[in-house]
Amino acid sequence: MLNSVHNQILRFQVIVSYAIIFIFCGIPLSSVIIHSFTTNALSSDIAFVGFRNYLSIMQDGVFWQSILNSFILLLYIPVLMFVGLWVAIYLREGFALSGLYKGIIVFPEIIASLTVAGIFSCLFGYRGPVNALLELFNIPPLYWLGNKSSAFVVIILCIIYTSFGWQTMIFSGALTTVPQEISSLIKVDGVRGLNKIKIYTYEIRKTIYHSFLLNLIYGFSSFFSIIYTLTKGGPGYNTTTIDYLIYLRAFKYGSDLSSAYTIAAILFFVVMTLVTILYNILFGKRADL
Amino acid sequence: MFIERMIKLIVVFLSALFILYPLFFSVVTALKSREAYVESPLGISLDSMSLDNFIKITNNFDFIHKMGNTAFVVITSLIIIFAFSIPTAFYLCNMNNRVTRNFLTIICFSFMFIPEEVLILPEYNLMSKLGLINNFLSVIIIFVAVSLPECIYLLYMYFSLVPNTIINAARSDGATELQCLKRLVVPICKGPILVVLFTTGIALWNSFLIPMLLLHDEDKKLLLPSLSGLITKHSTTPTYQMAGLLLSMVPLVLVYFIFRRHIYEISINGSMH
DSSP, X not given: OHHXXXXXXXXXXXXXXXXXHIIIIIHHHHHHHHHTTBSOSSSSSOOBOTXXXXXXXXXXXXXXXXXXXXXXXXXXXXXXXXXXXXXXXXXXXXXXXXXXXXXXXXXXXXXXXXXXXXXXXXXXXXXXXXXXXXXXXXXXXXXXGGSHXXXXXXXXXXHXXXXXXXXHHHXXXXXXXXXXXHHHHHHHHTOOHHHHHHHHHHHTHHHHHHHHHHHHHHHXXXXXXXXXXXXXXXXXXXXXXXHHHHHHHHHSSSOOHHHHHHHHHHHHHHHHHHHHHHHHHHHSGGGXX | OHHHHHHHHHHHHHHHHHHHHHHHHHHHHHHSOHHHHXXXXXXXXXXXXXXXXXXXXXXXXXXXXXXXXXXXXXXXXXXXXXXXXXHHHHHHHTOSOHHHHHHHHHHHHHHHHSOHHHHHHHHHHHHHHTTOTXXXXXXXXXXXXXXXXXXXXXXXXXHTTSXXXXXXXXXXXXXXXXXXXXXXIHHHTHXXXXXXXXXXHHHXXXXXXXXXXXXXXXXXXXXXXXXXXXXXXXXXXXXXXXXXXXXXXXXXXXXXXXXXXXXXXXXXXXXXX
């Protein structure tokens, strides 16, 4: 008797969870996809227009610029992963105060990226310390955030700041599975520098693949608050990434809902492709890569 | 060998400096007066050090109220999320039908990665149709809906590591499913549950886009959107900004020191071998 009551409770909770996911994630998602194939999202008589929205997005210069900007932003991945692996190898070898060091690099994890971006916008402000430092070397002060390439440098530094600890800890977690014999061999044979990194890269290649994919997925979508705080997508559309463009089209001046829905749908398809690859790496036939 | 050591020292030192300097800068700047900052943004001026900026900001900005709002929304969401995700994850583990189980976990796995920007427009429309704009309930609902897939999935991964024999033994002793969950699985997986709780809590506390769009009233705003307003409003007074940013970090830093040991576990388990 009790058993069946308890089973009912359990089943009820499962149904409620999936109902919440369905109503507040599933339905919005399908509405994004449906709206990307129909006319003006606000009017009540919705007409199917096929790929017309997609075609008009394709002719939109700002859209292509934002795609390009999203790809520029992804430049943080090689830097982050390389330095992360490098430091993780040092952590495995061990050094004085490495416990304190771990505590320091994990710390940015808990700070909101908006807060980090706020600090960085002061650091790289016109009257900020970076310019003051440059002045010591007689370099004239720069408008860091007023210029496309230097704005991207600041944004990428900010992203690396927020993700460095996470990436390093993932790699150093993966390195604990590498057998001790390999480290001993490296030591005995005196393998140095890049060669050492190469060997470890090979040993933990699966973690590297999937954290590369995770970074790609995050790179397309998780740095909204950084861009919002540092540049607001500007100057012009120079640092507007694809996720920021959705926000601009949906909620800002001259909002254009059907283009916002279409861009959202495109971003969804891109992310889903990456997620499928990630799923295959984690659980697919190549899981034992 | 000497060069090797030097490189190691330099890399470790520079990366630690890269992380520490912005934090150090924000503390030093928050303690300065505006004039001292303009004079030398790099320097530390011991004589003009004061807590003025902090006092001003707490008086003008109603920080405590906004933190209270955020804490209310985040804690309520966390309670709902865990009340549903723990039993669901357990149920998924014990499902005999493999096809349904895979289907349900793949749903969670996919929704885990869908960017919030994709869903925000229809979610906003839905909430305005329900008349929940400017109501904490709207943010709580979306927080729960967005975090549930991830929590269910991660907890499912951890729960499936619990040996089946233990649970079967309890079952044959007459324990119901709910008792198995409460008396066995939850105590065994206490660490991972705390870890997932901690990461979800941090993510919700730090989320920005959803509360910014859904809560407009000044007395209902959450911490981060109002902080963003502060950054824009006082862009010429970095001393003031830094004091605000530092105050907003305080609760998280406290939580960090309580959970410090578990954070290492998160990162190591995060690599999911």
